[in-house]
Amino acid sequence: AQKVTQAQTEISVVEKEDVTLDCVYETRDTTYYLFWYKQPPSGELVFLIRRNSFDEQNEISGRYSWNFQKSTSSFNFTITASQVVDSAVYFCALLNRDDKIIFGKGTRLHILP
Amino acid sequence: GAVVSQHPSWVICKSGTSVKIECRSLDFQATTMFWYRQFPKQSLMLMATSNEGSKATYEQGVEKDKFLINHASLTLSTLTVTSAHPEDSSFYICSARGVAGPAYEQYFGPGTRLTVT
Numbered sequence: 466a467q468k469v470t471q472a473q474t475e476i477s478v479v480e481k482e483d484v485t486l487d488c489v490y491e492t493r494d495t496t497y498y499l500f501w502y503k504q505p506p507s508g509e510l511v512f513l514i515r516r517n518s519f520d521e522q523n524e525i526s527g528r529y530s531w532n533f534q535k536s537t538s539s540f541n542f543t544i545t546a547s548q549v550v551d552s553a554v555y556f557c558a559l560l561n562r563d564d565k566i567i568f569g570k571g572t573r574l575h576i577l578p
Numbered sequence: 579g580a581v582v583s584q585h586p587s588w589v590i591c592k593s594g595t596s597v598k599i600e601c602r603s604l605d606f607q608a609t610t611m612f613w614y615r616q617f618p619k620q621s622l623m624l625m626a627t628s629n630e631g632s633k634a635t636y637e638q639g640v641e642k643d644k645f646l647i648n649h650a651s652l653t654l655s656t657l658t659v660t661s662a663h664p665e666d667s668s669f670y671i672c673s674a675r676g677v678a679g680p681a682y683e684q685y686f687g688p689g690t691r692l693t694v695t
Contacts, residue, residue, distance in 0.1 A: 498682040508669055509688040510622075517682070556621065564610075564681045566673075570621045 467492050467561045469569035477575040478547055486542045486572045488557030494518075498560040499540045501531065504571070505553045513555075516540065544574075552576045581605055582674050584687035591662055591694055598658045599690045601672030607652035608674035612684065613645075616669040628655050652677065662694040 468491040478484045490499065501513040514524060516533050524531045528545045544551055557569040581604040591597045601611055610629050614622040626642075628634040628649035636642045644666075646658040655674075659666050669691050673684040 502686075507688075508671075508691065510671065510686040512686075515682060560682050560684075564675075565624055565627070566612075566684060568621045568623075573619075 467494075467559060467567050469557050469559050469567055471555075471557055471569035471572050473572045474570070475573040475575070477577060479577050480549055481546050483543060483545050484547055484574065486544075486555050486557075486574070488540045488542065488569060490538050490540065490557070490559050492559060492561060494562045496562065499533065500556075500558040500560070500566070501540075501542050502556045502558065502568075503553045504556060510556075513542075547576045549576045549578055580676070580683075580685045582608075582672065582685045582687040584670075584672060584690050586690060587688065588691040589693070591692070593663055593694055594661055596658055596660045597662055597692060598656055599670055599672075599692070601655045601657070601674065601687050603653045603674040603676075603685070606674075607677045608655075609652065609677050610675045611649055611655040612673045612675075613647060613655075613657050614671045614673070616671060616689075618669075622671060625657075659692065662692070664694045667692055667694045 470489045497518045499516045503511040521533050530543045532541045554571045554573050556571045559567045583602045585600045613625045615625050616622045624637050625640045626634045626636045626647050628647045630649050630652050634647035649655040669689050671689040673686045675684050
């Protein structure tokens with residue numbers, strides 16, 4: 466089965482706190498791609514990162530970082546020193562060999578001032 | 579580069595009427611376009627995949643006679659919701675993949691919010 470699970474439906478943190486969004490995936494494929502997207506209230510999907518299955522290096526981009534661990538089939542996303550502008554719904558997604566993107570159910574993140 | 583537009587950005591129509599949504603790749607040619615539907619506070623669900631010049635492939639449970647997809651050129655795909663009903667109210671998002679691009683490079687449009695009254 467091809468599946469993406471984001472167990473955290475909603476998270477609220479106070480501004481400047483760090484927050485980690487969890488993502489666990491299932492796939493039969495050995496070659497696949499994982500993504501994170503941000504969806505602000507406007508609705509437009511904002512691409513954050515793509516990882517292929519052969520690249521387990523963690524990535525850091527400013528306040529954002531990603532931890533990809535094939536051993537646990539996880540691709541977690543951490544925001545450091547969160548800001549109110551980070552409030553959005555975040556989707557983890559998997560591209561399978563059928564070229565279809567499978568989205569998780571999303572985590573709604575509230576950053577409180 | 580790699581911009582995808584959708585038109586209209588929002589539309590309100592009466593029950594029983596049809597509405598057409600356009601998805602355009604502005605600065606690249608897209609052999610494949612995807613249509614997603616997102617109900618409030620839910621995830622994106624793939625409705626169909628369309629390849630230029632051929633019939634769309636619909637996901638299980640999506641009525642092909644209700645959601646007509648046309649991908650007549652390398653820069654335009656349209657989704658027509660026929661005989662719309664209030665339960666079709668949703669956020670419709672398209673994505674496009676370039677002619678020479680790898681499978682993982684899909685670019686998303688800004689979405690179209692449809693309200694059926």
